[in-house]
């Protein structure tokens with residue numbers, strides 16, 4: 001992680017400008033960070049990392065679902081309600097919004113209209129509030145922003161996208177909206193195209209790469225997993241500590257170096273179910289994997305890149321992953337095994 005100070009949005013009432021966004025926060029002029037969708041897979045770990053970096057009180061966690069306020073300010077916030085976002089931004093004196101509230105790829109194919117309304121509607125609400133209140137905005141896009149017409153191996157930063165899923169359509173529209181608000185109004189919008197994210201803290205929210213999280217829980221608990229994607233389905237993946245660090249480092253990056261903003265390709269490893277099972281077997285030799293293909297999620301995965309090119313992120317803000325497949329697998333298994341042992345210990349009757 002870089003050591004540069006946090007650079008929130010503009011400190012005044014005027015729309016954010018690139019110059020104002022680059023001001024380090026100092027003394028009394030501290031603006032808070034608002035995280036939406038903070039109860040989700042990314043939000044839980046992003047809030048913890050932001051609080052560790054900027055202080056518990058500096059980060060406001062919000063979601064449709066209730067969140068504990070044990071470690072800092074928290075509220076129920078429905079991002080479909082623009083006025084509620086505006087109230088929260090004014091009440092907490094917010095300078096930067098990490099907008100994570102969304103419907104993920106597999107769920108979006110089941111409820112495409114709702115996915116469109118939430119993914120586009122909540123982002124527009126956040127961008128409007130950011131424009132009026134001078135906030136910087138981080139919004140994740142996804143490898144799902146690419147469709148089958150994009151080059152699948154070494155997918156460039158700038159290329160044809162034309163996704164065929166509702167999720168992808170909302171992600172491309174979101175990237176363009178964020179660029180529009182930057183170009184037209186000077187809002188400091190930044191984003192990454194996340195690959196599939198692997199984590200142990202919060203369960204995944206209905207994406208096509210959820211198998212890469214589920215497989216670890218099943219390996220530790222049952223020694224066996226039935227995978228919904230084909231053995232050779234290759235997709236980009238990343239361990240959550242890298243994903244969280246990417247968001248923070250991008251928001252702290254020197255804006256004068258950013259040629260792209262929404263959204264940077266980033267990746268850490270290329271994973272297939274078979275390769276992941278093999279990596280797990282190095283630690284748990286008896287682990288078995290079977291396949292029961294879900295045609296909906298397989299079709300989504302088959303429309304996505306097999307390896308994206310993240311050289312623009314590396315060049316423009318120094319992006320560099322720290323976890324490869326082996327390091328991520330070892331860490332996931334160790335943490336989940338400790339948790340499983342603790343659960344067994346807690347269930348043991350007292351001696």
Ligand code: NAD
Pocket residue numbers: 036037038039040041042043062063064065077078079080099100101102103104118122140141142143193194195196197198203204205206207209
């Ligand atoms: P998640 O589904 O785990 O969490 C999303 C959260 O948003 C949930 O807690 C949900 O309650 C909340 N939410 C939904 N509608 C809301 C609303 N109207 N108002 C407020 N909150 C609402 O998702 P995640 O995995 O944490 O993903 C966050 C972002 O990152 C999304 O934009 C997603 O598309 C993107 N992304 C995730 C991955 C991944 O593998 N997890 C990969 C690429 C991109």
